[in-house]
Amino acid sequence: MPLLEVTDLRTYFHTRRGVYRAVDGVSFSVEKGEILGIVGESGSGKSVTCSTLLGLIPQPPGRIESGKAMFDGTDLLHCSPAALRAIRGRRIAMIFQDPMTSLNPYLRISEQLIEPLLIHEKISPADALARGLAMLEAVGIPNAASRLHSYPHEFSGGMRQRVMIAMALITKPDLLIADEPTTALDVTVQAQILELLKKLQRELGMAVLFITHDLAVVSGLCDRVQVMYAGRIVESAPTRDIFTRPQHPYTKALQRCIPALQEKGRELFTIPGMPPDLSKPFTEAELLQRFELPPETAPSALMPSVAAVYDRREHGSTSDGGHRPPLQGKPAEIALEVRDVKTHFPIESGFLFKRQTGTVKAVDGISFEVRRGEVLGLVGESGSGKSTLSRAIMQLVPVTAGTVLVSGRDLTAASADEIKAARRDLQMVFQDPFASLNPRLTVYAALAEPLLVHGVVPPAEVPARVARLMEQVGLPARFLQKYPHEFSGGQRQRIAIARALALEPKVIIADEPVSALDVSIQAQILNLLAGLVRTMDLTMIFIAHDLSVVKHISDRIAVMHQGRIVELGDALDVMERPQHPYTRTLISAIPRIAEQQTGR
Amino acid sequence: MSSVVKEPSAVSADLERGSSPARDAWHRLRKNRLAVAGGLMLLVLAVLCIAGPWFLRATYQEQNLDLGATPPSAAHWLGTDTLGRDLLVRLLYGGRISIGVGLCATLVALTIGVIYGAVAGYVGGKADAVMMRLVDIIYALPFTIFVILLMVFFGRNIILLFVAIGAVEWLTMARIVRGQVMTLKKMEFIEAAQALGYGHARIIFRHLLPNALGPIIVYATLTIPAVMLLEAFLSFLGLGVQPPMSSWGTLIKDGAEKMEEFWWLLVFPGGIFSLTLFSLNFLGDGLRDALDVRAAKD
Numbered sequence: 085m086p087l088l089e090v091t092d093l094r095t096y097f098h099t100r101r102g103v104y105r106a107v108d109g110v111s112f113s114v115e116k117g118e119i120l121g122i123v124g125e126s127g128s129g130k131s132v133t134c135s136t137l138l139g140l141i142p143q144p145p146g147r148i149e150s151g152k153a154m155f156d157g158t159d160l161l162h163c164s165p166a167a168l169r170a171i172r173g174r175r176i177a178m179i180f181q182d183p184m185t186s187l188n189p190y191l192r193i194s195e196q197l198i199e200p201l202l203i204h205e206k207i208s209p210a211d212a213l214a215r216g217l218a219m220l221e222a223v224g225i226p227n228a229a230s231r232l233h234s235y236p237h238e239f240s241g242g243m244r245q246r247v248m249i250a251m252a253l254i255t256k257p258d259l260l261i262a263d264e265p266t267t268a269l270d271v272t273v274q275a276q277i278l279e280l281l282k283k284l285q286r287e288l289g290m291a292v293l294f295i296t297h298d299l300a301v302v303s304g305l306c307d308r309v310q311v312m313y314a315g316r317i318v319e320s321a322p323t324r325d326i327f328t329r330p331q332h333p334y335t336k337a338l339q340r341c342i343p344a345l346q347e348k349g350r351e352l353f354t355i356p357g358m359p360p361d362l363s364k365p366f367t368e369a370e371l372l373q374r375f376e377l378p379p380e381t382a383p384s385a386l387m388p389s390v391a392a393v394y395d396r397r398e399h400g401s402t403s404d405g406g407h408r409p410p411l412q413g414k415p416a417e418i419a420l421e422v423r424d425v426k427t428h429f430p431i432e433s434g435f436l437f438k439r440q441t442g443t444v445k446a447v448d449g450i451s452f453e454v455r456r457g458e459v460l461g462l463v464g465e466s467g468s469g470k471s472t473l474s475r476a477i478m479q480l481v482p483v484t485a486g487t488v489l490v491s492g493r494d495l496t497a498a499s500a501d502e503i504k505a506a507r508r509d510l511q512m513v514f515q516d517p518f519a520s521l522n523p524r525l526t527v528y529a530a531l532a533e534p535l536l537v538h539g540v541v542p543p544a545e546v547p548a549r550v551a552r553l554m555e556q557v558g559l560p561a562r563f564l565q566k567y568p569h570e571f572s573g574g575q576r577q578r579i580a581i582a583r584a585l586a587l588e589p590k591v592i593i594a595d596e597p598v599s600a601l602d603v604s605i606q607a608q609i610l611n612l613l614a615g616l617v618r619t620m621d622l623t624m625i626f627i628a629h630d631l632s633v634v635k636h637i638s639d640r641i642a643v644m645h646q647g648r649i650v651e652l653g654d655a656l657d658v659m660e661r662p663q664h665p666y667t668r669t670l671i672s673a674i675p676r677i678a679e680q681q682t683g684r
Numbered sequence: 685m686s687s688v689v690k691e692p693s694a695v696s697a698d699l700e701r702g703s704s705p706a707r708d709a710w711h712r713l714r715k716n717r718l719a720v721a722g723g724l725m726l727l728v729l730a731v732l733c734i735a736g737p738w739f740l741r742a743t744y745q746e747q748n749l750d751l752g753a754t755p756p757s758a759a760h761w762l763g764t765d766t767l768g769r770d771l772l773v774r775l776l777y778g779g780r781i782s783i784g785v786g787l788c789a790t791l792v793a794l795t796i797g798v799i800y801g802a803v804a805g806y807v808g809g810k811a812d813a814v815m816m817r818l819v820d821i822i823y824a825l826p827f828t829i830f831v832i833l834l835m836v837f838f839g840r841n842i843i844l845l846f847v848a849i850g851a852v853e854w855l856t857m858a859r860i861v862r863g864q865v866m867t868l869k870k871m872e873f874i875e876a877a878q879a880l881g882y883g884h885a886r887i888i889f890r891h892l893l894p895n896a897l898g899p900i901i902v903y904a905t906l907t908i909p910a911v912m913l914l915e916a917f918l919s920f921l922g923l924g925v926q927p928p929m930s931s932w933g934t935l936i937k938d939g940a941e942k943m944e945e946f947w948w949l950l951v952f953p954g955g956i957f958s959l960t961l962f963s964l965n966f967l968g969d970g971l972r973d974a975l976d977v978r979a980a981k982d
Binding site: 511512520521522524534537538 | 873880881
């Protein structure tokens with residue numbers, strides 16, 4: 085008998101705009117001691133499925149329309165709240181995505197850690213504390229004894245996730261539900277946490293339900309994988325089969341989207357169109373419609389403008405990409421030069437009369453130059469200073485020392501007016517498309533504003549120019565009067581790119597432009613950026629924490645660590661023959677699909 | 685929202701058909717029945733207070749000591765007070781003062797508070813520290829002493845009423861707006877605005893303040909009744925309206941003293957005051973939702 089058996093689960097949300105079928109007839113089972121992966125894009129219903137099992141769905145608007153979830157003889161969906169509480173936290177535990185917000189900042193680690201024990205077991209606080217300490221050691225927290233009574237803010241993100249895992253596992257549950265537990269973490273930390281989960285799962289013999297959007301993560305960890313799409317499970321198979329013999333067109337498409345698996349320099353494969361609208365009924369055939377186009381022509385067929393971009397490109401260069409011809413010939417002029425830039429933030433203490441008690445050297449002596457038409461990839465973990473560097477170049481944070489030269493003009497010594505003028509040449513695309521657009525401005529207002537402020541075109545020509553910007557980023561002009569919240573993440577990022585293009589900049593700094601997006605959308609945005617660089621003769625600094633993404637779009641790669649560049653070289657060289665040990669660590673931490681298939 | 689890609693050539697036609705944000709907000713406000721009812725009620729009250737006294741024979745100062753306090757009757761619909769003055773007329777005259785003071789003083793407080801708070805929050809650093817300490821100092825001044833000082837220097841004057849109230853009420857507004865602006869300032873769209881080379885005034889008024897509108901409107905609707913009550917307090921000190929003139933605040937105060945014998949002196953002014961506050965709150969909530977573009981566009 086399986087440990088957990090879910091049959092025909094349907095969770096609907098009754099909203100003002102209609103019934104949203106988040107989970108629509110999902111059936112699966114988890115055996116004892118098995119790791120089951122659930123993979124899907126955001127909005128596919130994978131998190132809602134798990135929250136429903138634990139009774140964490142807000143009702144209303146949510147409602148469980150049908151289904152059974154038998155866990156060891158108890159139906160989780162129809163048992164009393166008391167019975168559910170007895171299971172929750174003791175026999176089924178959960179870890180969440182964001183370790184920064186899932187611990188209570190006002191309670192010491194020790195208090196939070198032993199709370200489930202005190203609630204679910206008859207145990208003295210002293211014994212509970214002893215078990216908590218053992219658990220902290222088991223999840224690999226150094227000096228666990230001395231850190232037991234610390235507060236959450238004294239731990240880094242990775243350490244907090246370890247504490248969360250310790251908290252979830254302290255009651256020795258039979259089933260652990262992990263909802264994207266590594267998505268918010270750096271790639272090296274992610275590798276450690278995955279390793280830890282695997283080890284603890286073996287030691288405790290528990291079952292794990294692992295939710296993620298990242299196929300690569302699943303491949304190294306899970307015994308079986310279920311692919312969710314549009315609120316249903318479209319494929320379920322042993323992990324190896326999912327990768328070697330995918331059956332469902334969505335699974336195939338999802339795999340082809342992963343940048344790491346694709347050839348460098350080629351246009352990335354993307355899934356055309358959008359997932360179906362879950363608030364309207366649709367048939368199986370309609371669900372498949374999105375994938376029916378012949379895969380090779382799919383992106384062009386639905387994204388006319390991006391396709392046009394690539395058509396134009398093919399006149400000038402060889403069609404198969406590889407290295408870009410312009411760089412092979414005579415070197416282009418230097419578009420952006422950064423010389424020994426430092427940005428230090430003072431740490432101040434004291435109430436009225438502040439004293440400087442220390443310095444954070446966020447960016448500590450960085451020099452590089454980018455030539456016209458070149459893409460420089462900038463990689464590093466969070467805290468390595470890459471975002472500060474981009475803002476220092478943009479003059480959004482003060483530069484402590486050094487010079488930033490854009491087309492030969494020094495921005496660090498420029499007056500306010502000169503900086504305003506220089507902003508026409510230098511633009512930025514931000515990480516989070518949900519935060520980088522003013523929610524109260526329509527798309528038209530957001531795109532027209534830079535044109536008007538800088539007088540790029542006469543006021544009468546603004547509407548036509550805005551429409552052209554939309555076309556350049558592959559959005560239909562009828563969206564112009566909509567507000568940002570009405571768009572998906574990928575569409576918002578397109579709008580943000582259009583806004584940056586409005587001033588016809590020479591240099592674009594893209595700060596993690598795809599990290600907040602799903603894999604299939606990621607590929608679309610990468611294609612768009614790569615196409616724009618070629619057609620508009622742009623220079624780009626592309627910042628990311630994911631090496632496989634950077635490799636794809638960059639001509640050269642710079643690796644940042646603790647405020648300095650530790651390695652800078654040709655993209656393929658850095659990826660294939662990394663010199664610096666830190667670069668090697670980064671590369672080896674990338675979850676890889678090919679290796680795992682043979683390794684498991 | 686469908687996802688069919690249309691030819692971008694249809695641009696101009698589509699743009700013209702697009703609706704303006706203001707019209708959208710108006711549509712959303714009209715759908716909110718409570719807000720519409722609140723707005724209408726305020727309108728009716730205002731019209732009554734302005735036009736009502738012309739159609740009534742009694743005046744607010746006409747005393748009839750023989751009559752004294754009488755309960756509501758055919759001659760005096762809401763009764764009379766202890767001096768035999770018609771309560772309805774006094775209530776309508778009082779409304780002119782109270783609504784006027786409420787709106788004007790709130791407007792003053794709103795303007796000063798929002799701009800001051802936005803600038804302090806946006807500039808930050810030392811300027812912010814100095815500006816906010818100034819707010820703290822004014823906060824710490826006892827209101828009565830402040831008013832008496834004003835009276836000593838400028839004498840009795842109805843304009844002084846607005847100044848005194850406005851000078852106090854903007855403080856909280858400034859703090860609220862500063863807090864909002866400081867949170868919003870860290871968001872990427874403000875960085876984007878700076879990166880696009882927008883001026884400071886544009887960033888404050890076009891990008892920061894519209895996003896802080898919710899708390900501002902809610903607090904403004906809370907300020908209006910607070911101001912009306914302050915006016916009653918000032919009148920009691922001898923600074924505000926002077927007898928025989930009336931305001932809702934003074935009527936409620938008088939009524940409260942005599943409510944054990946003459947209930948109507950408290951119930952009617954209190955009732956109309958509460959009605960105004962209810963209407964204001966519903967209208968304020970409605971406005972806040974209507975101006976929120978993220979609300980569903982059904």
